[in-house]
Amino acid sequence: MAGRTRTWLWRWRGNPLRRREDVLEAWLVLVVWVIMAVGGTVAGVVTAQGADGVFARQRAGRTPVRAVLLVGTPPATAHSFRSPAAVRWTAPDGSVHTDKTLVESGRPVGSAVEVWTDARGDLVTAPTSGTEASVESGLLGAASAFALSGVVIGAGSVVRRGLDRRRLAQWDVEWGVVGPRWGHRIG
Incomplete structure (x- = not known):
């Protein structure tokens, strides 16, 4: 070096x-x-x-809204801690809505849950x-x-x-010119 x-x-x-x-x-x-x-x-x-x-x-x-469970959810299992359930809530404009969403398992009918709604009052995921x-x-x-x-x-x-590829093509052409000049071939 x-x-x-x-x-x-x-x-x-x-x-x-x-x-x-x-x-x-x-x-x-x-x-x-x-x-x-x-x-x-x-x-x-x-x-x-x-x-x-x-x-x-x-x-x-998105705004959080208090909803009420319309059906109870089954107890939690090793594979599931949340279950789909019907809920009812009142939108900011006063209209009552009902839909299904995932809630914690093992909740009884009438339990209060928090759901998220958009400007129209429809259910959305939490932001x-x-x-x-x-x-x-x-x-x-x-x-x-x-x-x-x-x-x-x-x-x-x-x-x-x-x-x-272009270089190899050029080398092939050049080898075609130079190769025959070499008189010593093995084989």
Whole structure:
């Protein structure tokens, strides 16, 4: 290692054996990395912010309502802690609604349960909490960044494979010229 110098940007330096495809490949690798770094970051941030906005709208548009069980639920088992049951509730506009939802197992008829409704008074799932929304938004952002990176790497690999085919074809032509000049053949 002593006396050996490291050459930065070695793919771009002058070399008598360098081919046009080698330069194209060097630029391709650089472009792929830049798109992954910048594009992945942008895709991740945009996706995370979009998901966070959706979760915030859900929290703002859903309200908890007290409902009454119309039927009792069976006792909890090792496989099920929640059971479907009919419930009745009064919407903010005063209208009475009845529907089925999952409630804790083992609840008697007439028990009060909390359900979530939308602006029309229809049953909806409980909104994600602020912490859960942040975690999910971050995971969705990371997933979109990785997805973009995968697409970019895949496209870069396809282009590199094409460059390799061109190089092999050129080497085949050159070998056809140089090979016969070698008089010594084994076999």
